[in-house]
Amino acid sequence: MNFASDNTSGVAPQILAALGRANAGHVPSYGADPLTEAVEAEIRTIFEAPEARVFLVATGTAANALSCAILTDPWAAIFCHRNAHIEEDECGAPEFFTGGSKLVLVDGEHAKMAPEALRRAIAHTGRGGVHNVQRGMVSITNATEAGAVYTPDEVAQLSEIARDFHLPVHMDGARFANALVACDASPAEMTWRAGVDVLSFGGTKNGCMGVEAVVIFDPARAAEFELRRKRAGHLFSKHRFLAAQMASYLEGGLWLNLARHANAMAARLAEGLAATPGATLVHPPQANAVFTAFPRAAHIRAQAGGAQYYLWPFDQSLAGPPEEPLVARLVCSWATTEAEIDAFLALVRG
Amino acid sequence: MNFASDNTSGVAPQILAALGRANAGHVPSYGADPLTEAVEAEIRTIFEAPEARVFLVATGTAANALSCAILTDPWAAIFCHRNAHIEEDECGAPEFFTGGSKLVLVDGEHAKMAPEALRRAIAHTGRGGVHNVQRGMVSITNATEAGAVYTPDEVAQLSEIARDFHLPVHMDGARFANALVACDASPAEMTWRAGVDVLSFGGTKNGCMGVEAVVIFDPARAAEFELRRKRAGHLFSKHRFLAAQMASYLEGGLWLNLARHANAMAARLAEGLAATPGATLVHPPQANAVFTAFPRAAHIRAQAGGAQYYLWPFDQSLAGPPEEPLVARLVCSWATTEAEIDAFLALVRG
């Protein structure tokens, strides 16, 4: 019963096996190997983007921060939701990689930027000429940190606002697969057709060991990515092992199947909670995370029974009136089982 | 016959197997897992350094650049050899991570800093007060980029010079194991007992998939490392897989055995070349790399026969007089076989 995060899970067996297959013999290092070439081509095919450039890195923070660095100037603003991962969970990586950009925070329910709030934030920034930080880029997290999902139409709506101000659009897709299957959309529909210029295409949280692909739809923007990646220590010498993970992840739609499973587990969990007296859902459980409030006594029971998850926000306390509701974040992954969910629900129900 | 680099090799089978074992179940992410704790303790034991702090990252450039960042100020100099990896092969990573330090280059044979050259370089820097870049730190690469090795006494000699100027000392040990077995020294003798404050302890080139440990002997210097690592995107979420590699690498002295093999292969290669008419050694082959000059005709023959390696420097040409000697860099690894070496020597000899 581990719902602490999708990254407490291990590696999907197919992907682990692929590492072993990739281990044979000597191959050129630093990405000049055939497996890397093949996986880049495969991503271009999957995204229907024959001109796209693809770069592999090992962490989501690297993917996001490097993407920001090629899309904005140091003296410009990155518009993102107040709860975006790049704002709250990367210890200032975007600021480091960009050379000091400013994250301008946009409000909206369920960690989704409200279109009018985005427009206001952009319009407000850089009005004073050289005295202000300039308008730089927009970053959309999909699925969001609250487990919600932007549809392709919603992404397009935000992108149009960005376009009105001539700003490029980044998508933090650490949970891209979960968002995609939630919308039953194609990769192209969710990204470049909806105005996304650069995608952080996550693998790690969804069954890989540690690999993310940065997909740059406009190849002109790729020019400096390679240099920034190397300079940041994110170019792997034994690069074949990043490629092997990603190749296996994509093969036969494994990535989508793993995400479907995680989303289905979250749906089962949400349904169970909805049917539990005293439990309420805080955000719409559209992807693989469920945010739910239920009484303190039930939390104590669940945790005593071995359930692992975070109270969200962290500073809620298990000490206090037993009936008071506390909010939990429960994250499902490719490795979550129906049995775990049913056991958890049983504990909550007491 | 791949001598292009030690990083064209794959992963030692023991280490690959360890990844599979580490895959069971859910564990806390970001290094809070038991395997990480155990491997940190093991490194403290191996280095006889109970107070040391240990951090895992996936690339050598990350290890080096983060180490520099905690040891020097942005307005200070990093003293290193003109051919150090941090100067020549990291696309300016030290400058990026430190916020703009200056690498001051020191000469010396076989990519080893000559002690008097180091002293002169330090003394020359920062003489003009606030107008100059200040004196920051010393970085020693062991084994060097030329395949030579500093003995513990030689390290101590450089460290004493650093101490005379109150400067901390970093060791880039991407090939630390190779240097250690070459000197038959203990980890402690080669590092903190010889005045080293921070070590980049390499695993990747010597049989791992992608892991390096930064060993910080003075724990006071560790305070900011964790934040810098996260901010640089180098904190892995599924951290257990870094730990698993490192734990297996250390277990039963595997790391030393792999390095002994690589060094022995380089010695066999060097002996064979020394006995080859027309071939000369350019640097003393003390670790796992051999730098050798032999006639262009023999290069053409070797490469036609399938040998892979770099001409060093790169800009030598295979077009030209057949008898003219060209210099090759030949790197052996844990995966190099006697048969490969003998086949290569046969090609060179024609």
Added chain:
Amino acid sequence: MNFASDNTSGVAPQILAALGRANAGHVPSYGADPLTEAVEAEIRTIFEAPEARVFLVATGTAANALSCAILTDPWAAIFCHRNAHIEEDECGAPEFFTGGSKLVLVDGEHAKMAPEALRRAIAHTGRGGVHNVQRGMVSITNATEAGAVYTPDEVAQLSEIARDFHLPVHMDGARFANALVACDASPAEMTWRAGVDVLSFGGTKNGCMGVEAVVIFDPARAAEFELRRKRAGHLFSKHRFLAAQMASYLEGGLWLNLARHANAMAARLAEGLAATPGATLVHPPQANAVFTAFPRAAHIRAQAGGAQYYLWPFDQSLAGPPEEPLVARLVCSWATTEAEIDAFLALVRG
């Protein structure tokens, strides 16, 4: 009738004359001259801070950004008001000088941080350990961008909150003199006795040509200031001319007299507006700036009559219903005359 900013004014005649006196002969450059030494001593005396270190720079942005850089780490937050000059008017200078700190914005009326809002913002930041940007420092602008003033007690209240979290406190005193005379407080009462660690002590807006003093009350924090100043190109070679301005500014309390005049002119203007039908004050006019709303028709009349000032915010339009109120920012300076104010009031009244 120029109320556009206090920096559209020229240099007070006493200060201009001091430049001429300072011009005699050769003197050591880069601040090693006797005039610089004397002015640093004078500032220590005025602030009753014998241990303080003083550094002169030529712009307020340099003073603020360098102050931030010595008080916070790159991975930490600067807590300031949403409308602080460092947030809105320096094109990201704090981010540049600190190496990428994040400004966390605090709300409050009249551009003054509300104490509870500050406490919440600090408490919210850095809760997640290494994943979050850490808590760094607090910056208080006095007088504020809205023409309001923090009393020493109010400063102390914010400083205590900072101390609860072990954070240093910076004061952006570009209009320090205006704040001081508004409160009839001593320099020490407004700064170190109220918990301020570093002050940007403004001269430029209040009658100098271009000089600000950074006063560092805890000399241990001064260690790196000198190096950062030089590295940022803010150490003047002919430093005596910065010192001469500041010395004249301080001599005989000129700085306080100039500020008293500017504040008195703002008070006269505010009183006149308060007595003008249709005009209202938007912020309390406690220093040298008046924010006032009055009908569009009166704006058109005033500007046609030669009055210069900014509509605040900028994006208000002179086209529209004549009775609709628009907000103006009107800044008085040492050079503002009663006649200008009376002429302006006459225009507004029509």
Added chain:
Amino acid sequence: MNFASDNTSGVAPQILAALGRANAGHVPSYGADPLTEAVEAEIRTIFEAPEARVFLVATGTAANALSCAILTDPWAAIFCHRNAHIEEDECGAPEFFTGGSKLVLVDGEHAKMAPEALRRAIAHTGRGGVHNVQRGMVSITNATEAGAVYTPDEVAQLSEIARDFHLPVHMDGARFANALVACDASPAEMTWRAGVDVLSFGGTKNGCMGVEAVVIFDPARAAEFELRRKRAGHLFSKHRFLAAQMASYLEGGLWLNLARHANAMAARLAEGLAATPGATLVHPPQANAVFTAFPRAAHIRAQAGGAQYYLWPFDQSLAGPPEEPLVARLVCSWATTEAEIDAFLALVRG
């Protein structure tokens, strides 16, 4: 007898007077005043460069570092002489402003880059693709730190090498006027006609209080200069006083006359030393500085008699054998008099 530096001198009286004239009334701040517009136009005229963009800053380090920042990427190299001011006297400002570029040092006599040494340095850099720092820009100091001068032909020769590698060229002209009159060349001949893209056009050392103009011959490169200047705290609010200095400096060729005087004083000094037994010239005294070796006893006599100058390098000692020659740097300025020189020579001769 102050030969310590040209920046120990004061401000030429014409320029000081211009500050007073500029002080009348209110004018727009931040460079939107008519005087600034006029001086920018005047510089375009003087340089026969109608498309050039001009920006004023107050220090040479700001001019140089901002120029580098718009000409090179953080991951690229700045090729300059080993003794260039940007390498030795700016505390790493180029590294700070560029975000961590690497200065690659080129040798050559008299602090002039030897063309073949420049070509070798460029060719050597960036050969290894993404692993190396890339080739960025060339910076030429004229007059050099050794008091020598590049002729327009010599500048063109270096620029051609830069062009062969598609690199832009910066000229550090802190002593541009001295170089120009030494060559009897026009501003255009010495700069854009010789391949210079951006010039740091110095005023401070040659009679101004603190002003340098950055002249950007290709206006496309100006796009980010304004933002970088503001972000670095180098945009003056009372900008008219920078403009007033520069306008007066240019008026009637004052700048050239001041430099002619300084150069003539250096020539007189050099001639006197050449005629002094035991004194030798170390570099050709082509501009306003003389590097000369003469016996220690004469140094002791000169300094006891009130002569001020630096031993160069600093670490020569006045203690030692009286006949041993020590090297002095003697800098003349617009303010140096024949009487000072003759008095100095008399002291040296004893």
